[in-house]
Amino acid sequence: MCTNLIHKYNIPGPRYTSYPTVPYWDINTFSLKKWTSSIQRSFVESNEEEGISLYIHLPFCESMCTFCGCNKRITKRHDVEEPYINTVLKEWQLYLNIFETKPKIKELHLGGGTPTFFSPDNLQYLINGIFSGVEQAKDCELSFEGHPNNTTREHLQALYDVGFRRVSFGVQDYNETVQRAIHRIQPFENVKYVTETAREIGFTSVGHDIIFGLPFQTQEAVVHTILKTKELLPDRLAFYSYAHVPWQKGNGQRGFNESDLPTGEQKRKQYEVGKKLLSEVGYVEIGMDHFALKNDSLYQSMENQTLHRNFMGYTASKTHAMIGLGVSAISDSWYGFAQNVKGVEEYQHLVREGIIPVYRGHILTIEDQIIRKHILNLMCHFYTKWEDDHMYFKELPEVLQNLKELEADQLLTINDSHISVTEKGRPFVRNICMAFDLRLQRKIPETMLFSMTV
Structure with missing residues (x-):
């Protein structure tokens, strides 16, 4: 990849798991009442034909990993499990109370934190409680994130028994120096055990998460990790850039110096070498930073043009x-987003009081909805088109003008009614999406909000 392009386009930018991105949510016009109305409307439209999706955040971890940007609570006390699960089930009941018909669950994902911090019995108790009195779609997909160091056969069997068929394990890197820097000592044998055990039990999709751009990480370390990954051949991979945002994550990312991080050019070389190796193994690039074998549902959804992206990543x-x-x-x-409060105690208090525990959110304008459509198309399909958008998206000509320079750099092609991202442009898809991001352009942040795009 051209070094000049890396220097030119390696700027802070969103990862676009939503539009508008969280820093640009209009919280002044948001309220719990508006959110309740929005989710009720969506439920009526979605439930009968599509079903609905659930994401459950399990925040507890026994130790801090310094690469992680998730909301977590570090503790070795496992007596927190049952009270937390009971609160989640009460929160779910608060939503059930505002729906007029029985929900049909199409997708459920357990994220963290470390979901396998919880005991197998408690995880079964949680899932059985969620599905009590609701309908499960025939093609319902249940998935969870597992930590290779503490995911046991009992965890895998218990979750399989309640319907889970997909699991992703956080690998990051197999180099010991890198592992020490990110406080995640994790031998290959542990990953091998949980991967093979999951398949033995019957899981049909096993994924691994690999990160490039970590402190002390070299190109040779990335190659080593991918060659070790080849031995296990997970069905899908997340191969993504380490997001160094210590201003958001506090002291959790200060176990190393800035000089210990690879440069933007070194990171891009790590990505290019890794991508080439993955292709040789048989992985196909799916959207941004994701790869899958052709037998995996993620690849099939890309082929069928049904690939989607949300706060859970690509689905x-x-x-x-x-x-x-x-x-x-x-x-x-x-039509809107809502985020729950971040403190465990406040969350439990609000739910105990019978209040859906959201504290901020955003209701999308018509313009937001149009821009969101284009950004989703670009992130999922590297392509988007417009027809009557100009009626509500008056800045479209300005957006296309802003894309001219990226077109000159051969990162995309612009036609009368659509744009297509080139193979050369795929690593810069975040930059391309930023040209559509009118909220970002109207209010340039005074301080850095996002990780670098390369």
Whole structure:
């Protein structure tokens, strides 16, 4: 990849798991009443035909990993499990109380934190409680994030028994120096054990998360990690850039110096070498930073043009309504977003008082909805088109003008009614989306909000 392009386009930018992005949510016009109305509308439109999605945030971890940007609570006390699960189930009941018909669950994902911090029995108790009195779609996909160091056969069997068929394990990197820097000592043998055990039990999709751009990480370390990954051949991979945003994550990312991080050019070389190796193994690039074997549903959804992206990352199916349960969880009604409070105690207090525990959000304008459509198309399909958008999207000519320079750099092609991202432009898709991001352009942040795009 051209070094000049890296220097030119390596700027802070959103990852676009939502539009508008969280820093640009209009919280002044948001209210719990508006959110309730928005999710009720979405539920009516989504439930019968598509079903709805659930994301459940389980925030507890026994130790801090310094690469992680998730909302977590570090503790070794496992007596927190049952009270937290009971609160999640009560929050779910608060949503059930505002729906007029029985929900049909199409997708459920357990994220963290460390979901496998919880005991197998407690995880079963949680899932059985969620599905009590609701309908489960025939093609319902249940997935969870597992920590290779503490995911046991009992965890995998218990979750399989209640319907889970997909799991992703956080690998990051197999180099010991890198692992020490990010406080995640994790031998290959541990990953091998949980991967093979999951398949033995019957999981049909096993994924690994790999990160490039970590402190002390070299190109040779990335190659080593991918060659070790080849031995296990997970069905899908997240191969993404480490987001160094210590201003958001506090002291959790200060276990190393800035000089220990690879440069933007070194990171891009790590990505290019890794991508080439993954292609040789048989992985196909899906959207941004994701790869899958051709037998995986993520690849099939890309082929069928049904690939979707939300706060859970890339998914093989889409529902208008996605409800987030647990501390800091984000919900998406398609017409608005809402995020739960971030403190465990405050979360439990609000739910105990019978209040849906959201503290901020955003209701999308018509313009927001149009821009969101284009950004989703670009992130999922590297392509978007417009027809009557100019009626509500008067800045479209200005956006296209802003894209001219990227077109000159051969990162995309612009036609009368659509744009297509080139193969050369795929690593810069975030930059391309930024040309559509009118809220970002209207209010340039005074301080850095986002990680670098390269």
